[in-house]
Amino acid sequence: MIKRAGIVRSALLFGVASMGLGVPAYLPAQSAEKVQHPAADPALPSLRGTSLGSATAAPARQPGEGAGPFRRLVIRGVTLIDGSGAPPRGPVDIVIEGNRIADIKAAGTPGLSPKPDRAPRDFDQEIDATGMYALPGFVDMHVHGSTNDKAPNLSYSYKLWLAHGVTTVRGVDLAPFELSLSERARSARNEIVAPRIFAYQRPGEGAGWTSGRVNTPEKARAWGQWAAKQGIDGIKLTDSEDQTPEVMSAILDEAKKQKLGTVAHLSQIGVGRFNAEQAGDAGLGTVTHFYGHFESLLKNGPVQNWRYDYNYANEQDRFGDVANLDVESFGPESPEWWAYLKHQKENNVTFDPTMTIYVAGRDLMHSRNADWHDKYTMPQLWGFFQSSRENHGSYFYDWTLATEIKWRNFYKKFMALINDYKNIGGRVTTGSDSGFIFEPYGFGYIQELELLQEAGFNPSQVVRAATLNGALTLYEPKGEPVPPIGTVRVGKLADLVLVKENPLQNFKTLYGTGALRLNEKTQKLERVGGVSYTIKDGVVYDAKKLLADVAEMVKAEKRRLGMPEEGLPHP
Secondary structure, three states: EEEOOOOOOOOOOOOHOOOOOOOOOOOOOOOOOEEOOOOOOOOOOOOOOOOOOOEEEEOOOOOOOOEOOEEEEEEEEEEEEOOOOOOEEEEEEEEEEEEEEEEEEEEEOOOOOOOOOOOOOOOOEEEOOOOOOOEEEEEEEEOOOOOOOOOOOHHHHHHHHOOOOOEEEEEEEOOOHHHHHHHHHHHOOOOOOOEEEEEEEEEOOOOOOOOOOOOOHEEEEEHHHHHHHHHHOEEEEOOOOOOOOHHHHHHHHHHHHHHOEEEOOOOOOOOOOEEEHHHOOOOOOOOEEOOOOOHHHOOOOOOOOOOOOOOOOOOHHHHHHHHHHHHHHHHOOOHHHHHHHHHHHHHHEEOOOOOHHHHHHHHHHHHOOOOOHHOOOOHHHHHHHHOOOOOOOOOOOOOOOHHHOOOOOOHHHHHHHHHHHOOOOEOOOOOOOOOOOOOOOOOOHHHHHHHHHHHOOOOOHHHHHHHHHHHHHHHHHOOOOOOOOOOOOOOEEEEEEOOOOOOOOOOHOOOOEEEEEEEEEOOEEEEEEOEEEEEEEOOOEEHHHHHHHHHHHHHHHHOOOOOOOOOOOOO
């Protein structure tokens, strides 16, 4: 329940955001910014498009979309999970002034009635969070925004992230260069409904860069200097044909000089000459996905044993054969395994595993039939997911049980690597890479929390990976070792997640679709959970309303395409 100055109002009062409650008036609506590329016709029956990087800016935030920031907002009687690894504590009152946490005050004793009329009484807005849990806003360290072949505009991905408690995202890249920077600025001003955005871009991107392909160390340094002046936050590397070890090393060195973060998807194209260990030695900040780790641990030299008929351009080969690394690489019983992990820790390399984005490889049927697709997956996105020779990540041309078994075994080893790295003090973060391989935005992020727990993280360690670890990884390259987000502390930015169910007991309750639970009184299954409120930069969003907005967006697209509003076509 939410109150203003002691007057009880409904929990959905957010339509009053610019009606005299001390909330700044919304800035005028901005026209949608578009980066045009050829796009496939999304019409039925194929519902397919090729991901070419085109994207449309989110529409301006409208009255009724979030409330605040307030002069003073008080969250009453909540149990706090602060993200640092400390145990839950409460009840507490969290006082927010503007976009900062001003105070955290004890609100009583567990098991006893809360103290009435607790200070402060001078507030603009109050949330009765008795029996609820507060966490820091989640950080998704690997995102791409919803492109035009997947959704009408970027607000589709933004609202799904916020509805799942994600208040900060690292775009790698979020959208084309100029659009990423524009959306980051609009989000920082709260002109759009969107998480806080960090813009990581790929070498050579940017309309103002006129020197062509970044394929020499000299060009690598020049682009890094130029891109830093444009205001990017970091660099995404892919170990491509242009990115030789010499070029990669130059980029990484220049990035540190420019105070830019770095993350690398060490693709099979280049990993034989520049694996994760070599990248760590060169100064890489984050290894994302599993690429590069196991190539650093190969038993028989630096190159995987490719099948004679392997073709990297055939994505079922590309992704199906990844699991062969399980038997080709050293494991936890070997000194090579521990030497690798200790070396990466010495180099302060962060692991961002993104296990969620490849989880369909070990159980395709489960991913295809997840609870959320019918209501929240855009029809264009659903079409993009289907087996296709042209869509990246849609590679299940003939996915067999034998392949799934290889992936299940590979995941055991991958999870062991991540857990062992955590156990020796290495930093692990949470990223989703949603928008591919049957993973819609937001839902995929919560699944990553589940997978970290499956890997061996205890629930508090999972929350720390999802909050503080991501914040540290984003801000340290900027020269800010104490990030303004990632934990719930006095003085930090007001990025919080409020939930009714205890996430430490069951992360499944964080899904927008909730979790199933038997009602012992009625003996019927009920859905419980979901995020109640997401607070980003002091702006309070009703997560259920965000999900309702997305559901209506999906229905509108189905109507436009002449599809039934309920369900999705299955081959």
